[in-house]
Amino acid sequence: MSVTELLTAILVLGGSALALTAAIGLVRFPDTLSRMHSATKPQVLGLLLVLSGAAIRLRGSIDAxxxxxxxxxxxxxxxxxxxxxxxxxxxxxxxxxxxxxxxALRERAEGDAGEPDAGQH
Structure with missing residues (x-):
């Protein structure tokens, strides 16, 4: 196994593990804000790792x-x-x-409550 193949395998497996933790977080976390955090941070990093691994594997190809x-x-x-x-x-x-x-949004929400166009800024 070459160094390139090893690096590709590590990146793809690491990205897949992060995507798995994002999926588990979506199921396990109690509220929307926690789920949103789980759906964005590890999922994006996981996707970037998988894409990096695939780009290294397909180097020289137009698909990169x-x-x-x-x-x-x-x-x-x-x-x-x-x-x-x-x-x-x-x-x-x-x-x-x-x-x-x-x-941090409570003060803003309370301040916007009296405005006729509240929430349309």
């Missing part, structure tokens, strides 16, 4: 560029989606207050 584009797209969209899902869960009251260490 598609892996790079996929990784960039994931890095750009995952945080935005997570932030929007978190805001929506908070506004709908699906966040467990006992699990929040700091509630």
């Amino acid at each position: 560029g598609v892996f790079i584009l996929t990784g960039i797209f994931t890095l750009v969209t995952a945080p935005v989606i997570a932030q929007r899902v978190g805001q929506l869960a908070y506004r709908e009251g699906n966040a467990r207050e006992d699990l929040l260490a700091v509630d």
Whole structure:
């Protein structure tokens, strides 16, 4: 087994393990905010590791560029989606207050309650 094959195997297996932990977190965590955290952080890193392993294995192929584009797209969209899902869960009251260490949105939500266009900023 060459060094390249070993590195590829480590990256793919490590990425797969992170994706597995994300899936377990989606099932096991109690509320939307915790699930959202589990669905974004380890899943994105796991995907990047798998894509890196595949790109190393297919080096010199035109398909490696598609892996790079996929990784960039994931890095750009995952945080935005997570932030929007978190805001929506908070506004709908699906966040467990006992699990929040700091509630930074409470003051803003209370301040927006009196405005006629609240939530449309």
